[in-house]
Amino acid sequence: MSVYLNSEKPEDYLALVDKYDTWLFDCDGVLWRGDSLIDGAKEVLELLRARQKSVLFVTNNATKSRRNYKKKFDALGIEAHVDEVYGSAFAAAVYLSSVIKLSKDKKVYVIGMSGLEEELKDEGISFIGGTDPADHTLLPPQDEIPPDPSVAAVLVGLDTAINYTKLSKAFRYLHSNPECLFLATNEDSTYPSDKGLLPGAGSILAPLKYSLGESRPVTAIGKPNSVMLDCIKAKHDFDPKRTIMVGDRLNTDIQFGKGGGLATLLVLTGIASEKDLKGPTPPIAIPDYVTSSIGDLRVLGEQA
């Protein structure tokens, strides 16, 4: 059962903050929506920092590198440091360099955008595809796509320049080589863009999953996969028992937190609503705490 926090009992928020030293935040739907800050988010982050809490940002958005992401925080006036930002693009690059330990003579075929390429470059991973002009076409493949044993992995993220040639190349590399790894930055079904809700990274991945069939499972690096937490652990020392994950999605954020043995706080400013917790279908993950908005934690300031 979840504990529902509300502003009529401000002492509950104080007790919550005392229990956890490390605060992991999802961003979209928690701190902002598109280009608009959630009311009170900036102030709450400042209050947590003032209490010496570690603040980290954990996002499945793989279209931006950590450096791009930092610019988004700057633009919204939120304090954030590049080493506090964990995106699924970064996690995918670290997975390839540190978990898979991709050999230097191998490369990755990428469906994704420049943010993903930037993280791969930073980790020293060779890749083809991505934003390569040769694959930026609305024509189908003009020649047979030869197998390439040097392509040791196909990595798929949200790519708004997705096309049939990219899908065909990724399909052929995977289909012709059973050893080729099949990776995705994340499987979010939708993407809350500033043009409204649009198909997400999982939708860009779906054609390959469908054409390859169930015998070819994909490893999705982002939340709820534990790879993301392993990445954070490798860089930050924290006690899972004194760490809380704050998010707006049950099937990514809350499941991720629970899988990693962290406490979880659901906010209702994004995807999940009270209906998802109390509706006829049992929720995929039950958060430890629920509050209407991250802004509710502003009561911390009033008690300081």
Added chain:
Amino acid sequence: MSVYLNSEKPEDYLALVDKYDTWLFDCDGVLWRGDSLIDGAKEVLELLRARQKSVLFVTNNATKSRRNYKKKFDALGIEAHVDEVYGSAFAAAVYLSSVIKLSKDKKVYVIGMSGLEEELKDEGISFIGGTDPADHTLLPPQDEIPPDPSVAAVLVGLDTAINYTKLSKAFRYLHSNPECLFLATNEDSTYPSDKGLLPGAGSILAPLKYSLGESRPVTAIGKPNSVMLDCIKAKHDFDPKRTIMVGDRLNTDIQFGKGGGLATLLVLTGIASEKDLKGPTPPIAIPDYVTSSIGDLRVLGEQA
């Protein structure tokens, strides 16, 4: 259990031909592969016609209209008439005009190619999208996509110019309007192109199925759906008990024939192999008859 036919018992082929008056043929993998005729296919079709058999061609390929398809037969030197050709593009158009009876003030948003557009025009169905230059872009949507209640259906077929703007429009029309029909020409996972095996129509559909979720089922018009058979029945009088479907795929051709109460003959010149019938996983549909190739029926000529 399937009856295996082979050239050591030519009388089995004669008995088969005597039992069935109407012969439905899948094309790719049965009569040809890419641009190459299967050895003996032309001769066998001529022998069936000489015996006064009805010959019809039933294909899930929705990139070609029936008229385009006729040109392919001509190029390969096979006798075929437009009214003998049933494609999933034609079936989708007939479904909209005759089953759904789409009102004249409504239109369809199309993901697909000119062959699909041609069939919709022939049936008097208004549509947007398709090969419209406005949607032929590798840029993501530049503006919010407004709901359009005049879009009464989204119809998805194989489209080698698929892009994020097309997927986003289709997603928004379906997501913003629970009444909007969600249709596909077919769900073939792969497409045997002359450049090798590539992602099929089902793969173009997969991003929408994934982003909309399981609560939004799709109606796939092509084989194995019975809509295709209803289309044929509307134009040709035949007795299902004296009709046989010849195909190379268990999950489309054979399932289609069995669902319609037809006899079924599997040829091993395309997708399905003997392993699929005898392997550890039970086959999705068991054909009544199996032969290595349509060319095996040439024995008819030797007995004439």
